[in-house]
Amino acid sequence: MSPEQRIDLRSDTVTQPTPSMRRAMAGAEVGDDVYGEDPTVRRLEERAAELLGFAAALFVPSGTMGNQIAIRLLARRGEEVIVDERSHIYNFEMAAMADLSGAMARPVPSRRGFPSSADIEKALRPDLYYMPRTALITWENTHNLAGGTVASSESTRAMLAVAHRLQIPVHLDGARIFNASAALGVEAAKLTDGFTSVMTCLSKGLGAPVGSVLASDVERIAEARRIRKRFGGGMRQAGVLAAAGLVAFDETIDRLGQDHDRARRLAEGLGELKGLRTRPEEVQTNILMLEVTEDGWDAPRLVQALGAEGVLALPMDSRIVRMVTHYGITDAGVERTLQIASKLLG
Ligand SMILES: Cc1ncc(COP(=O)(O)O)c(C=O)c1O
Numbered sequence: 460m461s462p463e464q465r466i467d468l469r470s471d472t473v474t475q476p477t478p479s480m481r482r483a484m485a486g487a488e489v490g491d492d493v494y495g496e497d498p499t500v501r502r503l504e505e506r507a508a509e510l511l512g513f514a515a516a517l518f519v520p521s522g523t524m525g526n527q528i529a530i531r532l533l534a535r536r537g538e539e540v541i542v543d544e545r546s547h548i549y550n551f552e553m554a555a556m557a558d559l560s561g562a563m564a565r566p567v568p569s570r571r572g573f574p575s576s577a578d579i580e581k582a583l584r585p586d587l588y589y590m591p592r593t594a595l596i597t598w599e600n601t602h603n604l605a606g607g608t609v610a611s612s613e614s615t616r617a618m619l620a621v622a623h624r625l626q627i628p629v630h631l632d633g634a635r636i637f638n639a640s641a642a643l644g645v646e647a648a649k650l651t652d653g654f655t656s657v658m659t660c661l662s663k664g665l666g667a668p669v670g671s672v673l674a675s676d677v678e679r680i681a682e683a684r685r686i687r688k689r690f691g692g693g694m695r696q697a698g699v700l701a702a703a704g705l706v707a708f709d710e711t712i713d714r715l716g717q718d719h720d721r722a723r724r725l726a727e728g729l730g731e732l733k734g735l736r737t738r739p740e741e742v743q744t745n746i747l748m749l750e751v752t753e754d755g756w757d758a759p760r761l762v763q764a765l766g767a768e769g770v771l772a773l774p775m776d777s778r779i780v781r782m783v784t785h786y787g788i789t790d791a792g793v794e795r796t797l798q799i800a801s802k803l804l805g
Pocket residue numbers: 520521522523524526547548599601602603632634635660662671
């Protein structure tokens with residue numbers, strides 16, 4: 460089966476650049492960005508700062524690097540960083556905060572990805588000389604492992620109130636903040652208000668091939684630029700990549716709602732099949748966690764059987780399968796997925 464015929468629901472990172480992205484990349488005006496001479500990168504950084512509601516932004520190769528630069532910027536060696544226990548920073552970034560910044564993660568549990576302000580407050584260290592200091596709180600919106608959940612404004616406000624009262628900086632892993640914005644019908648800059656720094660990814664639901672941005676105030680972004688170089692993320696004619704990011708901002712933010720509708724439709728259809736459990740009412744954005752309840756099936760087996768029919772998904776453990784919609788998934792792709800799943804389980 461050719462890659463074009465496959466229905467690839469593994470992640471929203473699998474998208475191919477759109478024709479307009481490819482055109483913009485081919486025609487991008489570029490320069491050496493380590494010398495600050497790439498006009499397309501400058502434009503992307505300005506646009507990102509504006510969309511996220513900050514004074515400055517920095518183009519970085521990946522979401523992981525953006526998060527880790529923020530941690531390096533805001534925490535010192537031997538200090539603690541509060542993370543949700545299912546967060547990307549804690550689970551999928553290779554313990555980079557320990558390796559690159561000498562910081563220690565302090566995981567806090569949550570039901571839907573957003574620890575309560577009371578639980579966060581309990582995890583903060585008292586000011587005692589024989590305990591580590593809490594340097595930073597992190598927050599992930601939307602939350603990947605929790606199933607694309609969107610933080611309510613109440614939970615974000617309550618967490619920020621604690622952080623501001625105790626003067627602890629807060630970094631937002633907003634890899635999919637534009638999905639949260641589309642789901643709530645609220646501008647991204649409103650959802651980032653009160654955070655010290657925000658990372659967002661161009662290469663997930665927005666569909667660009669490479670890159671993320673880190674936004675904060677002017678002084679912190681100047682320091683972040685130095686850290687990016689130290690981490691090996693200084694890029695040269697990076698405008699060819701930034702050009703696709705600019706198109707992503709212009710053309711793909713407004714269509715994210717369609718991905719959410721399709722994820723919900725998948726959840727509804729799959730949930731009707733014997734042996735699968737979904738909670739369509741909890742599918743808020745483009746990520747769907749599917750529970751395999753049928754004896755004789757498990758998540759890896761289901762993923763393998765779907766894959767043999769050209770539908771790709773990701774097993775998360777023995778029972779949970781993740782499916783993610785993106786602009787490469789059409790209504791027809793959703794219906795085809797439902798037909799194939801129904802044939803396998805029916
Ligand atoms: C919530 C979240 N944060 C950060 C990242 C890291 O992005 P990257 O893969 O570009 O390093 C991801 C990637 O899936 C993610 O889902």
